[in-house]
Amino acid sequence: EVQLVTSGGDVVQPGGSLRLSCAASGFSFDDSDMHWVRRAPGKGLEWVSVIYWDGGTTYYADSVRGRFTVSRDNNKNSLYLQMNALRSEDSGFYYCAKEGYSDSLGSWGQGTLVAVSA
């Protein structure tokens, strides 16, 4: 069974940093491209980032490019999102997701809550 357990969410001040983690199990993590998706309070889903299976290719949403960095450790079956220069609009639930059928977002973690507030 695919399991994605997200952690690292916290309350942080504007301009601060946070690192999210996603622990994966139940599938071949090192064969899987992985994504981050977020949902701000009262808003819809926003795709954030992707990292390919080998860590060699990454893409970002325009809203986070240059501030967020996605990475992975295939030896630890873990995905990360380093978030710097945080803004209030970065607040929300952050989900990691594994590609599934035809590279859709087939499995999702439970999410971790980030609150950027003074």
Added chain:
Amino acid sequence: IVMTQTPGSLPVTPGEPASISCRSSQSLWDGDDGDTYLDWYLQKPGQSPHLLIYTLYHRAAGVPDRFSGSGSGTDFTLDISRVEAEDVGVYYCMQRIKFPYTFGQGTKLEI
């Protein structure tokens, strides 16, 4: 690519059909492989999102056959043939023909 979903809110009666529309600012059809890269996701209250329909019309495992996806090019529809109480939540379309992937604004289905 901008994704536009309508309606924003959809009150429905159990047993009745429901339909959600999604429009993309560019074609989601890949001429190389013939696939259309449009997915539908549902986020039920208090839960993480999950996949309903991938690549235009393919139902994900465990998704009831009352859900169906259709469309072409830039215009897409998610149909529910007979709504059940458990279908409440927010439905999103998402394009993945090019990065950055983008979601529609969401449609809240209410009983």
